[in-house]
Amino acid sequence: MRCTCGQEIQANWTYCPYCGENIGVEIITPSKAGSKKRIGLLSKDYYVRMSAIKKASPRAYESWTPEEEQKLINLYKEGVTIKEIAEKLQRQKGAVTSRLKKIGER
Numbered sequence: 001m002r003c004t005c006g007q008e009i010q011a012n013w014t015y016c017p018y019c020g021e022n023i024g025v026e027i028i029t030p031s032k033a034g035s036k037k038r039i040g041l042l043s044k045d046y047y048v049r050m051s052a053i054k055k056a057s058p059r060a061y062e063s064w065t066p067e068e069e070q071k072l073i074n075l076y077k078e079g080v081t082i083k084e085i086a087e088k089l090q091r092q093k094g095a096v097t098s099r100l101k102k103i104g105e106r
């Protein structure tokens, strides 16, 4: 499903991690006691975590463009550290290393 902001979101999220929109989907799961329990909290935690990540690395979880990938390869070949590459590309260090592995540069 998609949020009004156009981002792909999971059906069980109550918040859109991209724009913060309250999706308004209330997931009700029957608990063992037979009463109904909301499971919106997890999504909210996820949203809070995601916001913090996005604040530090605005491009985190965005798909890589070919230009960006080329930039990544060039920087890596120039000997720029992963930390600096991550800062330049506004991504997380983990994302940079896994991308390098994926494209066979590391």
Ligand SMILES: [Zn+2]
Pocket (backbone or CB within 6 Å): 003, 004, 005, 006, 007, 016, 017, 018, 019, 020, 021
């Ligand atoms: Zn949204």
